[in-house]
Amino acid sequence: MFEDGVSNAEIARAVGVCAESVRRWRRMWEQDGASALRRRAATGRPPKLDDTQVETVRAALEQGAQAHGFEADLWTLERVGAVVTRATGVVLSRASVWRLLTGRLGWSLQRPERRAVERNESEIARWIAHEWPRIKKGP
Numbered sequence: 001m002f003e004d005g006v007s008n009a010e011i012a013r014a015v016g017v018c019a020e021s022v023r024r025w026r027r028m029w030e031q032d033g034a035s036a037l038r039r040r041a042a043t044g045r046p047p048k049l050d051d052t053q054v055e056t057v058r059a060a061l062e063q064g065a066q067a068h069g070f071e072a073d074l075w076t077l078e079r080v081g082a083v084v085t086r087a088t089g090v091v092l093s094r095a096s097v098w099r100l101l102t103g104r105l106g107w108s109l110q111r112p113e114r115r116a117v118e119r120n121e122s123e124i125a126r127w128i129a130h131e132w133p134r135i136k137k138g139p
Helices: 008-015 019-032 049-060 077-088 092-102 123-136
Strands: none
Touching: 008 019, 049 077, 049 092, 077 092
16 A cells, blocks of 8 residues: 555545554664564563473473372462472473463363262252252152
8 A cells, every 4th residue: 555655644534543553664674674564572581480391380380289299179360380490490380380471371260169078969869859858848
């Protein structure tokens, strides 16, 4: 559109951006050509863990929490952080552990059901079928 002489306002309407963005793009295009408008890699701080380390952490976490010396087979952010440190030597904040789990590993938050280990489903069904109607009706 720049080569065809289309105005900044027309380009902005056609593309759905503000005219200031188009002016900035035009300046870049005039100075360095079309290659200046290509998408660049995201800037910012590089991740603390590389892809190999993330896979090492995934393998360690898939072994379960008890395999790493924890009493219950339940992962918390603190426990995952400890395993990350043991496996890679990298210390992560709780927020970074959360981003690792949900972003790079694709895991989701799952809370265990609060249910007694001694729970007997067949006894509960029997009680509901026989005892509850008797109690509900009264003597």
